[in-house]
Amino acid sequence: MATLKLTVNRKEYEVDADPQMPLLWVLRDFIGLTGTKFGCGIAQCGACTVHVGDAAVRSCSIPVESVVNQPITTIEGLSDDGSHPVQQAWETIDVPQCGYCQAGQIMTAVALLKQNPNPTDEDINASMTNICRCGTYNRIKKAIRLAAEEV
Structure with a gap:
């Protein structure tokens, strides 16, 4: 386990997680953002897509340690009121x-x-x-x- 600092939807979070844990599970289980879905677990279906910077990434297959110090946006952070x-x-x-x-x-x-x-x-x-x-x-x-x- 390690304490990792993440910026998700313009908010700072510190999570104690295995650095190799997929970003998807940190978002859902540690931060409580459940809009990002688990589909296949092998980065094929895209249900888990989030943005890291401006790039769309499949969060089920990317280790959380690889996105430390990068802005992450989930569906919840796209807009506060569905107005995007x-x-x-x-x-x-x-x-x-x-x-x-x-x-x-x-x-x-x-x-x-x-x-x-x-x-x-x-x-x-x-x-x-x-x-x-x-x-x-x-x-x-x-x-x-x-x-x-x-x-």
């Missing part, structure tokens, strides 16, 4: 079906739009590698296009 343009677009388009993967989908979309504010369909397809078991991919793409108009 991507969150608004998700609501307008009614993207979620079951909703389990949607926090990771939104975080990936936000990172895409920060990097490329006017993505083509090909850009969206290449960046949005998260899995949605409900198959809401067409609505996701439509919401990203709508959010791009607002960002």
Whole structure:
């Protein structure tokens, strides 16, 4: 165990955790931010996507020690009231079906739009590698296009 200092959603935290513990479990079990979901545990599905800096990362496979001294943003830190343009677009388009993967989908979309504010369909397809078991991919793409108009 080690005491690690993390900046999550613009707040400072000190956690006593194994430095090799995946960031996902520190966020959920030590800090209490449960919006980031566990899906596969092997960084394939994207349900656990958060931002480290401006990059979307799969938090289930990244050791917490690798993100010390870096800003981490979870779905809870994207906005206080759901007013981020991507969150608004998700609501307008009614993207979620079951909703389990949607926090990771939104975080990936936000990172895409920060990097490329006017993505083509090909850009969206290449960046949005998260899995949605409900198959809401067409609505996701439509919401990203709508959010791009607002960002």
